[in-house]
Amino acid sequence: MTHPINGRRRAAVLALPLAAGLLLAACGGGDTSGGSNGAEPQSITLSYASANTNEKAWETLAKDYMAAHPGVTIKTNRLALNAYNQTLTTQLQAGNGPDVFYVNAGTGQAGSVGQLAKSGNLAPLSDPSVTSVIPKGYENLYSYNGKVYGVPNSQAFAAVIYNDELAKQNGVTLTSTSTLQDVLSQCSKVKSAGKSIFGLAGGVPQNPGILSMMIASSTVYGPNENWNADRAAGKTTFAGTQGWQQALQSVIDLNKSGCFQDGAAGAGFDALTNGASQGKIFGFFAPSGATKDIMDAAGGHVKLVALAFPAPQGVKTYITLNLNIGISGNAKTKSPKLVQDFIKFAVSPDEVKKFADAQGSIPVGSNISASDLLPQYQPVAGMFESSQYRPFGADSWPNGKVYDALGTGVTGLLTGQKTIDDVLKSMDAAWGS
Amino acid sequence: MTTTTGRTEPRRAPATGRRVASKAGAGGYRIGYGHWWWAAPAVVLMLAMIYATTATGAFYAFTDWTGIGSFTWVGLKNFTTIFSTPELTGALVNTLLLAVGFLVLANVLGLLFALALNRTLKTRYILRTLLFMPVVLAPIAVSYVWKFIFAFDGPLNQTLGAIGLQGLQHDWLADPHLALAAILVVMVWQSIGFTMVIFLAGLATVPVELEEAAALDGAGHVMRFRKITVPLIQPSIAIATTLTLIQGLRIFDQVLALTGGGPANATQTLATEVYQQSFVFGSFGFGAALALLLSLLILVFTVAQQRLTRDRL
Numbered sequence: 001m002t003h004p005i006n007g008r009r010r011a012a013v014l015a016l017p018l019a020a021g022l023l024l025a026a027c028g029g030g031d032t033s034g035g036s037n038g039a040e041p042q043s044i045t046l047s048y049a050s051a052n053t054n055e056k057a058w059e060t061l062a063k064d065y066m067a068a069h070p071g072v073t074i075k076t077n078r079l080a081l082n083a084y085n086q087t088l089t090t091q092l093q094a095g096n097g098p099d100v101f102y103v104n105a106g107t108g109q110a111g112s113v114g115q116l117a118k119s120g121n122l123a124p125l126s127d128p129s130v131t132s133v134i135p136k137g138y139e140n141l142y143s144y145n146g147k148v149y150g151v152p153n154s155q156a157f158a159a160v161i162y163n164d165e166l167a168k169q170n171g172v173t174l175t176s177t178s179t180l181q182d183v184l185s186q187c188s189k190v191k192s193a194g195k196s197i198f199g200l201a202g203g204v205p206q207n208p209g210i211l212s213m214m215i216a217s218s219t220v221y222g223p224n225e226n227w228n229a230d231r232a233a234g235k236t237t238f239a240g241t242q243g244w245q246q247a248l249q250s251v252i253d254l255n256k257s258g259c260f261q262d263g264a265a266g267a268g269f270d271a272l273t274n275g276a277s278q279g280k281i282f283g284f285f286a287p288s289g290a291t292k293d294i295m296d297a298a299g300g301h302v303k304l305v306a307l308a309f310p311a312p313q314g315v316k317t318y319i320t321l322n323l324n325i326g327i328s329g330n331a332k333t334k335s336p337k338l339v340q341d342f343i344k345f346a347v348s349p350d351e352v353k354k355f356a357d358a359q360g361s362i363p364v365g366s367n368i369s370a371s372d373l374l375p376q377y378q379p380v381a382g383m384f385e386s387s388q389y390r391p392f393g394a395d396s397w398p399n400g401k402v403y404d405a406l407g408t409g410v411t412g413l414l415t416g417q418k419t420i421d422d423v424l425k426s427m428d429a430a431w432g433s
Numbered sequence: 434m435t436t437t438t439g440r441t442e443p444r445r446a447p448a449t450g451r452r453v454a455s456k457a458g459a460g461g462y463r464i465g466y467g468h469w470w471w472a473a474p475a476v477v478l479m480l481a482m483i484y485a486t487t488a489t490g491a492f493y494a495f496t497d498w499t500g501i502g503s504f505t506w507v508g509l510k511n512f513t514t515i516f517s518t519p520e521l522t523g524a525l526v527n528t529l530l531l532a533v534g535f536l537v538l539a540n541v542l543g544l545l546f547a548l549a550l551n552r553t554l555k556t557r558y559i560l561r562t563l564l565f566m567p568v569v570l571a572p573i574a575v576s577y578v579w580k581f582i583f584a585f586d587g588p589l590n591q592t593l594g595a596i597g598l599q600g601l602q603h604d605w606l607a608d609p610h611l612a613l614a615a616i617l618v619v620m621v622w623q624s625i626g627f628t629m630v631i632f633l634a635g636l637a638t639v640p641v642e643l644e645e646a647a648a649l650d651g652a653g654h655v656m657r658f659r660k661i662t663v664p665l666i667q668p669s670i671a672i673a674t675t676l677t678l679i680q681g682l683r684i685f686d687q688v689l690a691l692t693g694g695g696p697a698n699a700t701q702t703l704a705t706e707v708y709q710q711s712f713v714f715g716s717f718g719f720g721a722a723l724a725l726l727l728s729l730l731i732l733v734f735t736v737a738q739q740r741l742t743r744d745r746l
Contacts, residue, residue, distance in 0.1 A: 085715075092501060093500060093502075110500070115715070116501070119501045119502025120502065202696070203607065203692070203693060203696070204693065205693075205695070262585060263586065263604050263607065265696055266584075266585065266606045266607025266692075266696060267585065267607075271584075399714060399715075399716075400713060400714045400715065401714050404714070408696075411696050411697045412696065412697030415607060415696045415697065417699065418697060
């Protein structure tokens with residue numbers, strides 16, 4: 001008894017591996033183009049993210065380079081800021097990352113210089129004219145194992161974005177020489193009028209986080225610039241440092257004195273924008289570039305300044321410098337020379353000034369004078385000129401969990417779920433994980 | 434010996450008059466197991482996209498992969514860390530609380546609405562549509578609307594203040610004790626229509642005559658419900674409870690949109706922790722361990738629940 005099905009069975013046996021093979025061929029290996037004639041491709045991709053959707057600083061940089069170097073094409077690729085780190089690491093892991101890209105300093109985030117250099121995704125930078133841009137003492141933010149892998153192309157600071165005119169109308173005065181006690185004494189005055197000096201988005205961990213870091217720059221990193229190194233060496237802990245206790249106690253005091261809006265513990269960023277536009281809050285905590293963003297969005301009808309957060313009485317106030325916006329090259333790029341040249345161009349003095357003005361930030365470099373700064377930064381010009389700043393400490397923490405423990409912990413302080421010791425101990429625990 | 438011609442010889446009809454269903458044996462067209470290979474492309478796709486990826490994820494649960502670069506095998510270290518971290522055991526408890534609360538409330542309320550809108554009421558079709566409408570909305574959009582409602586200066590507090598109930602005003606989403614309940618309210622609100630529709634389908638199979646006969650025999654509403662309706666809608670109960678249990682254990686959108694897991698991790702669930710550990714902190718290995726734990730939890734609960742609600746008729 002013959003069965004015609006035999007022929008079908010044979011076909012069936014072949015069909016399965018054929019289907020599998022086709023599927024796997026589609027998944028595996030991308031195109032292997034790339035000339036073997038020695039010349040690099042003159043076309044590269046630049047990925048970046050920016051908090052301000054209208055900001056054109058990176059696009060202008062790419063255009064300037066193309067204008068100065070005919071024949072070169074730079075394809076810019078703007079990614080959403082909140083998903084930038086994940087997107088970048090996924091692309092680099094898959095092997096189709098951009099040639100040159102915006103990168104975060106330090107080791108504290110998923111797409112940061114330290115973490116990407118560790119996994120071999122960044123090209124080392126050796127040109128002294130490029131690496132000298134990094135301010136002295138901050139090299140560790142852009143290095144790994146002694147080699148430099150990225151360079152900042154702008155700087156900013158964690159600021160109190162403050163509407164001075166509105167505050168003065170309500171009888172509140174805050175200057176760069178104010179202390180925390182000056183702030184606390186004025187808070188209850190405006191609270192009874194249904195307003196508050198500051199708005200806090202307690203429901204978003206980064207906002208209480210940035211406030212805490214601003215105070216810590218004065219209470220912890222001010223007296224001890226090398227606190228992070230001491231912590232890494234096990235010489236100190238968060239829970240055992242009086243400066244950290246003081247910083248968190250300051251946040252509790254601000255809350256108790258009514259310095260934040262009602263419902264701050266659960267508020268989102270919309271509470272800040274609504275409150276600011278209704279004139280109910282005079283200031284909030286954000287990277288300094290937000291001053292330009294908001295003034296642009298308001299069409300010039302509002303005048304804002306960026307201040308450092310007033311330190312407690314007896315403690316010197318320091319600016320929390322943010323050297324976080326940097327640029328790095330992909331280790332596996334097909335155009336290494338072009339990438340290095342582009343990075344060098346990006347940190348040249350003319351481009352740096354243009355970039356800072358377009359972004360509303362501060363030109364990178366160590367010797368800042370008042371004339372380099374935009375009008376909204378004039379109140380803190382003196383602090384810049386006397387180098388009264390410390391880098392944003394969390395950038396050099398070993399992982400992102402520590403900063404998250406700080407942010408969520410401070411929210412817990414506001415709701416009464418946690419004590420200062422709980423928060424600092426959880427930060428120590430996260431450091432080691 | 435049979436020939437292999439294309440045509441079958443006509444069969445003699447057996448005496449009973451019943452036709453033999455299969456035409457096999459005489460060679461020619463045969464629906465046999467050989468056609469399994471027609472499903473091969475789909476099977477391969479499913480193996481690659483679902484099972485292979487799940488297995489790979491499960492593998493990474495035993496490593497310390499950061500999503501980029503190399504990794505090392507750490508065995509059960511991720512799992513011991515999960516059970517020794519209060520935040521994560523808290524997330525496990527929240528997941529169970531939300532799942533059980535959602536299971537009970539969504540099904541009870543859905544059944545009550547189904548019973549109410551099953552018969553008699555003239556406007557029942559319009560009401561059914563209105564109750565089902567929230568189900569078709571995207572959970573994240575619904576959550577953002579509710580976030581606005583629950584906001585400290587939002588409509589809920591304003592209404593309470595307007596009718597003189599200032600004492601009941603709370604920071605609903607920032608109070609660690611109330612936030613989880615607020616999330617549950619949003620989940621249940623959106624899913625009542627879903628369970629109601631399942632129960633309506635089940636109730637439609639309950640013959641009116643049975644209930645009338647029972648009523649004639651003196652059975653009250655509750656007795657009729659317990660002895661007639663519930664046994665007959667057992668399949669609907671099984672389906673509705675299984676789906677709501679799985680949905681409840683996987684809860685993610687609502688938590689992320691309403692509280693982000695806060696205040697201070699008070700409303701974290703396993704799914705939101707998986708997201709945070711993997712994509713925010715870059716600990717893919719640890720996140721995979723959490724995901725594996727969640728999958729096992731869903732499997733265990735679903736099997737147990739299936740056994741409890743299986744049809745015993």
